[in-house]
Amino acid sequence: MLEHQEEAPVPGKVTIYDVARRAGVAPSTVSRAFSRPGRVNAATAERIRRVAEELGYRVNPLARALSTARTGMIALVVPDIANPFYAEVILGAQATATRAGFTILLADTQESGRIERAALERAMPTVDGILLAGSRMSDSAIRMVSKQKPVVVLNRAVVDVPCVVPDNARGIRGAAEHLAELGHQHITYVAGPEASWADGMRWRSLREVALELHLRVGRIGPFTPDVQGGVRAAEEMGTSPTSAVIAYNDQLAIGLIRGLAARGVRVPQDVSVVGFDNIFAADLITPGLTTVAAPLHTEGATATKHLLAMISGTASRRSEPGAQRVPEQAGQAVVLPVRLVVRGSTAQRSRKRTSPASGTTRVSPSAAKAATSTSAGSR
């Protein structure tokens, strides 16, 4: 009679023991039937499956995780989900994670290093690996983390930690060449967060390519990498900006265009603007934003693919504490190709503007320190 209790399939309460009893086998056999099909007789396996089915049995991932030390979850840590940039990355990550049977634990750190640490603290013991996109932590902190669990970093190069980054150099080069072809001779770089690796990378690349192309460059910033920041940048630029500007990212570029418009400066007639990332909105605004398209979705996917590889790599040697580090070409950043998407925000340099034929070849960005754009002096 007690058997009757089984008759009511209470979904979350059926265990392998229930199935085992009902199928007339040992619990371990049921376990095998689910965790490693093939290691059990096809016939019994089938029977077990049937019984499990009718009993409404589902494996309990938690219990499984407790003994295997593998949870099937990976943490995705981002500074701001609402940032379309990360949204795309998340999508890419989610897609390949799901396909591999992994679940994503999402953590938004609100652009705060403190929250990021806390989030990691919480998530770490629950996940098999970590995807760090736009981390605010220091390189050494990241290395620390990667010593405990497999980690892949996005959009940033950290020594000794697998990274996935867009080809910033080529992207900036493409943008600069495009601008040069349109007759622009002086480009202003609108900088993003000071601490951003990508920002440094882009600015450096710009200076290099400028040298090569005989362009002059200036720089203002840093600004927060959002629309707000762009508006502020426009203010800082004053009424006579250079004829061309490359912004750290699209949000900044969009804000810049708005800010410029508000002060009567027209884009692209008066100044050409190029962004970076090619977020969704780049195509929505007027004029459309010319921008360096980063393979957002692909970045997420690629990073996840690597992470999963690392995870299955470490899976074997559980007991070796220090062995967490994987043979993978650690430290070797995978760089993904980018492409320039030309839209309406860039145009032939207007002849009406004064052409600063004078001026040195390469303008010292020291002018940047003048809060309210003294850098204008260079023009």
Next chain:
Amino acid sequence: MLEHQEEAPVPGKVTIYDVARRAGVAPSTVSRAFSRPGRVNAATAERIRRVAEELGYRVNPLARALSTARTGMIALVVPDIANPFYAEVILGAQATATRAGFTILLADTQESGRIERAALERAMPTVDGILLAGSRMSDSAIRMVSKQKPVVVLNRAVVDVPCVVPDNARGIRGAAEHLAELGHQHITYVAGPEASWADGMRWRSLREVALELHLRVGRIGPFTPDVQGGVRAAEEMGTSPTSAVIAYNDQLAIGLIRGLAARGVRVPQDVSVVGFDNIFAADLITPGLTTVAAPLHTEGATATKHLLAMISGTASRRSEPGAQRVPEQAGQAVVLPVRLVVRGSTAQRSRKRTSPASGTTRVSPSAAKAATSTSAGSR
């Protein structure tokens, strides 16, 4: 000497046993010290904390979950993370979840009911509750789920399941009144997904308020609720749309404006457009989009708050299978206030346009078939 093994704080491997031994207490005491402070002598508690600290001990959430049946995770299921609408909701949810010590398990269902089911299947056993935003499942399927775990539904009313929705009726009313004040007498509703509860709600509300305000209304659609859909809607509208339109959501409205612009119809001079949601981009495009601002962030936060309440409610009676349903005012949808944000996409009705004084109270938008779609028949 064996003791020395403890000296190397291998972060993920320290257990309460290690701490207990080192602190000279029983494992159960260590457990108490962490899970229910107060039930242990303040002094010993302190000592335990210290030892734990220096040993680098962290409670293992999985192990804890296995015995308590509470994981501290809630699943957030959304159709599309990249959709700015959901991005905001996610943020709101994440914020309050984190504050309560909960972690979010994110699942993007790619607008697919099938994937949604699969995701739930996977997540269910791992989470304490579920947040369903923009679910593609049937009401009954949702009720089924909510019988197993606490569930809160967003942007949709499902009988017997706690819901959080924006005040669609008031929102539409506000939009219609605004349009009426501007002199518009005929409003076209650009419909979203056929299966969408919100869409039905909005259309119905529009008809009601139209009756009251002596406005005529028409409707075209359904369209996919994205920019693409809006562009298609523009095509379907032909060259002589009504002077005012309300779209199911902002993306549709944005696409519509683009599509209209492409065919030489100017917004707001020729036609006024109102959206719904007030997503980020609504303020970026030109002209700015007049729209009904839904409290996106608040929705996520509110829903989460309710879910957490339900969770702590069910926490007590673990053994009562059928008792999962909470006393909460189940079925009672919480409706959140909205407000109209007026931007540049709406304007006084242009006198130049032919005023269709003739025509029935409700004009059949048959003109739509002029475009490419044949689906026009159903409207």
Next chain:
DNA sequence: ATGAAAGCGCTAACAT
């Protein structure tokens, strides 16, 4: 207030 011991549901040697 603290200790001892029995699980939570599953996996993993080790047998057979």
Next chain:
DNA sequence: ATGTTAGCGCTTTCAT
């Protein structure tokens, strides 16, 4: 191929 037996790390009666 399948059964036995220990755990995984923590919580939780039940004693003391």
